[in-house]
Amino acid sequence: MSLHYKLRHRIFSRTRVQFPQLRDQKPLCAAVQLRLRQLPGVSDVVVRPGTGSIILSHPEGPVAIEEVVALVAKTPNVIASSPPPPPPFRPPQRRDTEKIYHASGWTLLLTGGYLLYLFAKNLLARAPAVSAATTFTAHIFTVPAVVASVLAAPVVRQAVANWRRHRTLDMGMISTGLLVVSMAMGNVVAALTVFWLFNLSSWLENRIRIHTRQAVRDMLAGRSRNAWLLVDAVETEVPVTSLQPGAVVVVRRGDVFPVDGVIVEGAALVNESSMTGEPLPVPRDKGSRVLAGTVLEEGEVQVRAEKTGEQTRLAAIIRCIEEAENDSGQLQRISERFSRTMVPVSLLIAGLVFVYSGSLVQAMVVLIISCPCVLRLATSVAVSSAMTVAATDSVFIKGGRYVELAGRTNVLVLDKTGTITETASEVTEVVVFDRRFKEQTLLQLAASAQKYWAHPLSRAVLAKAEQENIPLLSARNADLLVGQGVCAEIGGQEVLVGNHAFMKARGVRGFALDSAEKEISWRNDCLLVARGQRLLGLLQTRSRLRDQVNVSLQRMRALGIHHIVLLTGDGEAGIADLGEQFTVDEVHWTQTPEQKAAWIKQWKGEHPEDVVAMVGDGINDAPAFAAADLSFAIGEGGSDVAVEYCDIVLQRGGVTQVAATFELGRDSLQVITESYALALGMNSLALFLTSLGMIPAVAGAIIHNAATVAAVVNATKLRRQRGRQESLEQDEL
Secondary structure (H helix, E strand, C coil): CCCCCEEEEECCCEEEEECHHHCCCHHHHHHHHHHHCCCCCCCEEEEECCCCEEEEECCCCCCCHHHHHHHHHHCCCCCCCCCCCCCCCCCCCCCCCCCCCCCCHHHHHHHHHHHHHHHHHHHHCCCCCCCCCCCHHHHHCCHHHHHHHHHHHHHHHHHHHHHHHHCCCCHHHHHHHHHHHHHHHCCHHHHHHHHHHHHHHHHHHHHHHHHHHHHHHHHHHCCCCEEEEEECCEEEEEEHHHCCCCCEEEECCCCECCCEEEEEEEEEEEECHHHHCCCCCEEECCCCEECCCCEEEEEEEEEEEEECHHHCHHHHHHHHHHHHCCCCCHHHHHHHHHHHHHHHHHHHHHHHHHHHHCCHHHHHHHHHHCCCHHHHHHHHHHHHHHHHHHHHCCEEECCHHHHHHHHHCCEEEECCCCCCEEEEEEEEEEEECCCCCCHHHHHHHHHHHHCCCCCHHHHHHHHHHHHCCCCCCCCEEEEEECCCEEEEEECCEEEEEECHHHHHHCCCECCCCCHHHHHHHCCCCEEEEEECCEEEEEEEEEEEECCCHHHHHHHHHHCCCCEEEEECCCCHHHHCCHHHCCCCCEEECCCCHHHHHHHHHHHHHHCCCCCEEEEECCHHHHHHHHHCCEEEEECCCCCHHHHHHCCEEECCCCHHHHHHHHHHHHHHHHHHHHHHHHHHHHHHHHHHHHHCCCCCHHHHHHHHHHHHHHHHHHHCHHHHHHHHHHHHHHHHC
16 A cells, blocks of 8 residues: 655755654654665755654755655554555646547447347348338337437538538438438338448547547656756756746756756757757857757756747647648548549439339438448548557657558658667777877777766767777766866876867877878767877767668568668768668768758659658758658657658657558558458449349348448458557567
């Protein structure tokens, strides 16, 4: 049973939490105080029996409340009898004002069972399921007619809404008329079935939409939602959503900036690859602007907020997903237009059958069979199922048409930074200038000087040293100059590791290099190493390719992507070695955002039949997104602008998820084609046999309904296949 407590006050260096069980329990408070002093990072503990409050001092940083509660609960005689803890913080969600045009799930379940009963009674009993009646009133007040009327209500509301929007007669209006005529003629089961299927389809679409939104919220809820607000020189932890413009927040190493704002105090090294595409962190100090979503790699700053709330990534993603359902795809629009076009055709066929047979019931069933609503239902369900499957894989598709475009894409344009490469780096070469030193010695000095810092290049050097089993030396007085380099005392001598400007400022000698060495040492992805004021050599680094890039590119070529292009803002030196790691058809470097967009426009002009997709992660990719037919944004570290303006958000996985999305799009088109063939084939057979009187009208209606159900069930195949795949993966684990 959980322990009841209240967090009364919390700042960076002090926490006050109250436990009702400790009130007026002096011996128990003394025992708790002794136990809590064992917590790492806690310098002092005060327990007040009068209020049951515990005050912890932790000058090096906050302690986890969960650890405090766990230690208190382990103290003997503490009664853990508190109510359940409050629900976790959730960001505010937009109120759902969309109208619902379907019956509830329980209503569908009960009426579906009743419908099966009517079918079974019609097939197995000699007497019809609905007894013949002689008057219109008698038909209206039968149980099937009442059930059909209940299910017709939401369909009628939707038909009226469509009439107001399009000013055209659709199958909803015709179906409403069919209900009245069917009840008047005593043939209620057919109309009841049609309305039940209409409601089932709408219910499935709504459930898929809710599931997609919930997948978004569940994935994002695990992110940090708090920030340190500075008020009167006191730091207080508050929810990010409570921050207002003008507030000052404190951001430390490893934190994500929660707001867009200006640094008012301090200096830091900021990873801005999500916004600018620059793979290496950049220095930012007082007066510099910082953006929400960028990461503070080193240092500590105070930031005055300028933009908060709806400009955050969470709000942008959820807003994009919730607006996605209003965007229908090309196949969906074609099926809707075909349904409207078929209205007069269906009426004509039904009229001819009535003239030929003289049976109004047979003509009504022919009208029902010729209704192409199944095409609209199958398309909608298949596309929505694909969006749900994608959302469960952290791929958020903003509209049905983008599922179809993913299925037809055959040209792919890639950005480099954050798309095919990671922001982390790796050491590729050790260049020694002073021949008295070995490469291992140079690497040992660089790693030993940087072992206390979390800069991406420092991590690359340490990883290289660990890979080669090089022991680290003791370093004293290590100091980091943000954005320039590190100095430390090793073996009684000063060791410097940093860029060219850092070495020049420190008076380092030995820069008489040949042209090739000068070119390489001036680059930002190289670390110069000096000892005793003399330059010893450099470590060349590069961004690592994301996992499975080659496999993903081969997979996409197998799916029909015949042309893959790399457009990057990096210089030629920054991508020279990429050609050895994977193969693309074209590579263009030093590309501005406008040049990326111009290349895409030129290709589309020369190859108008091609469907071009663009993959990027920064604001510099937005013009190319607009020029492409389909755009992907890497949401894992991607900028808010990229996420806002793209068509598909990849929350993780990079190019691997791009390939999976293309495959999902193609599978969706295949499923839609199968559903169309199934529905049109069965309905054509039923229409032919019913029109010529070769089968009873009820049998024709049953075949039509079976075709509709089969097509819709087939359209959900993507979700069912995904569920089986996840089950197999869990069994393998």
